[in-house]
Amino acid sequence: MWGMARSRSTKPASLTGPKLREASPSKSRRPPLAGAVMRIELDRHRGALPFFQQIRAYIRDAVVEGSLAPGIRLPPERQLATMLGVSRATVMRAYQELVSDGLIEAAPSRGTVVARLDEKPEVGAPLPPGGDRSWMLGLPPLTVLGSDAGLLREIVGTLGRDDVISFATSAPPEDLIPVAEIGRALDEVLAEQGGRALSYCPVDGAPELRDVLVERMRAAGALASGDSVIVLSGSTQGLALASRVLVEPGDEVVVEAPTYIGTVQTFELGHARLIGVPVDADGIRTDALEDVLARRRIRLMVLQPNFHNPTGATLSPARRERVLWLARRYGVPILEDDAYGALYHDPPAPTSLKQLDRHGMVIYLSSFSKTLAPGLRVAFMCAPEPVVGRISLAKQFSDLNTNMLGQAVAARLLSSGGYDANLVRLRSAARDRMRLLLSELDRMPDVLERDLDPRGGLHVWCRLRVGDAQTAAASSAKAGVAILSGMAFYPRGMQGTAGRDRIRLSLPVSDSESIAEGSRRLQGALRHLPRRVEPRAARRLSVVV
Structure with missing residues (x-):
């Protein structure tokens, strides 16, 4: 498909300006x-x-x-x-x-x-x-x-520790997971399906889940002629499989800078060469993106248009149209990672690139980990059938199929309306808690600052006025609060300086009371760090990095 249509230039050129x-x-x-x-x-x-x-x-x-x-x-x-x-x-x-x-x-x-x-060792040594x-x-x-190989594991490891309030884990708060609804769906599935719910299923996913996903994508105007859907074991598996079957070692892949840690790690594991393009309050900078596409041989773009992780930015309507035009102009497909698109604070819902795509340039990836329960490990990809076929072939050698029980529960909640009802509650609670977190952060201008009010998602991207990202994370950990260093969100070649003055905070998975206590611990930990000395021109905060 698009793989043979590369950008015009065959010789990589250096990029002008310090940001790229x-x-x-x-x-x-x-x-x-x-x-x-x-x-x-x-x-x-x-x-x-x-x-x-x-x-x-x-x-x-x-x-x-x-x-x-x-x-x-x-x-x-x-x-x-x-x-x-x-x-x-x-x-x-x-x-x-x-x-x-x-x-x-x-x-x-x-x-x-x-x-x-x-x-x-010597033979016979004790x-x-x-x-x-x-x-x-x-x-x-x-x-x-890379040097941050164990970071995702460590983030998840903060869960369940009574002595730590985690602003590091990107997951819905545990008290907002619909435990009762999932329990009822589980009982119904086992009563109706018996052992089949605990057996193998097709590599592409359980038919009942794929059918309801196809209908929802069609209703949203995001299912093009010739598209198909495959169920995955989490979005991270989708990224990993894409890195295997859509690019080859040495291929150049555009990512936002900063971007999701899992994107960086999975594509670097596949030996792709990641090209970071800056992000500002309106999402990826399309002027910089066009410069990259015109000068380099880009095979794939991996983008988060909605409530970007880690900055919380949302791609503006004008930039969405420009990104799609650039994709078509240079023949470079887009892998749209839309893990947070359903978590908007107030209507209307943001439009996905997949909904706007009329030329088959977008591969859509989403998950129920942020909107239902991360423990189900159920996600899905919607793409042209040849792409889904390649993903399916690779998946069978990864885990054969996504767990059938989790798929059956997701399908039941989607069909019954329970998923959508819970999503309304989740959006409202996440909006209120995000506002509380932002108000707490605004009370500590001596140690950090922000200039973006996320309109959805789970993350806040902050600039430090003291110390640096790694010492801030270490000092906070000693105070019993987990945060993430901004340096972890950049491709390997950019990690020396990029993000040194940034930290990412997420809504804590514990109850809302932990926001105030965690903020108190964070402020106390950061106040012990030395103030940053920066040129006057750099003092105005911008999400551009």
Whole structure:
């Protein structure tokens, strides 16, 4: 289809202006700094292991699992000690133990780096307690995932912790999940379908769910002739499958800068070359996008037009039309990630690119994780049949099919009207809680600022007046509140400087009372950080990054 119709230029050209940069691996002589180490959370309860042992164990585990690859640079002792709130001697002892373990080494002009583990143990050497696990140190490094490989896992890991209020997790508040309605639907499905609801189903999805999705897409004017629908195990699977079957290693893919962490990680895992295009209050900047499409050989655009993660921006109507015109002009398809489009605060609902597309340029991806329950792991993609066919072939080697029970529950709620009724309640509550969160943030102008009122979604993008993004996240974690560093939302080649003054906050998954308490903890944590010194011209906040 569009794969053979690339942009005109065959020779990549450098982009003018500081805001547009190719997300290629850094050419700095110094090895990249290990982002994973910046997120160590120490157990400060009585009876916990000494801090140096906790630091040592965290870094050792990261080396074993591959998220800290050979050559990755660890933070200097003083810097890590400041971030963790411990003495430099504590970090120094942890590093000394790791040097003795052969896991890290001091390298001239490079600092402390993860060692290359080439030595074999001697035959007949005594085994350590618990057996010889040295084979794990020889596992291939997960360098392709970048230094933030474990970030999504850590975000989800904050859930269920009574001592942490999480502004980091992008999910509907747990008290707004329709537990009773899901329970009734589950009972009905099991009573009617019996064992079939717990069996396999077609790779493309359960027929009853696909049928209702097709009807809803048709009613919205988003189902073109020749389109088909496939059910997925979450939007992240949709992104992963698209990265496998729509692009090849080395292909250039446009993403917003910043953009969803999962988009960055899945496409970088597929060895795509990500080109970041700036975002402002009206969404992706189409002037910059046109410059990229005219100069480079772009294979795919991955965009979030509605309530963008992380900024909360919504693409303006004029820019939507321009994006679609550019897609057709240069023959580059759009993967529209519309996870939050249904979570608008006030009518009318935003129009998706898929609804406006009249030339088959848009692949639509959405999920029930934000609008129903993330634990169901049900999402879907609507695209031309040849694309869905390719996605289906790749999916069968991933998980064969999305869980049948979750599909049956989603289909029942969609058909009965229960889904739409709950969506009305969810929108109203999310709007009220977002307004509360924004009012709390506006009470701390000494430490952060914002200039965008999100009209939907779950996120707020803030600019720090103090410290930097990583120290702010670490300081907040110590205060019992989880936030995300803005640096995590950029492709790898841009992570050195982009987003250093930004943090993302999401609505907490706990009840509304946690917003005030979490804001209090956040303000207290940030007030201990030094003020940022910036040129006068940079003081006016803009979402453009």
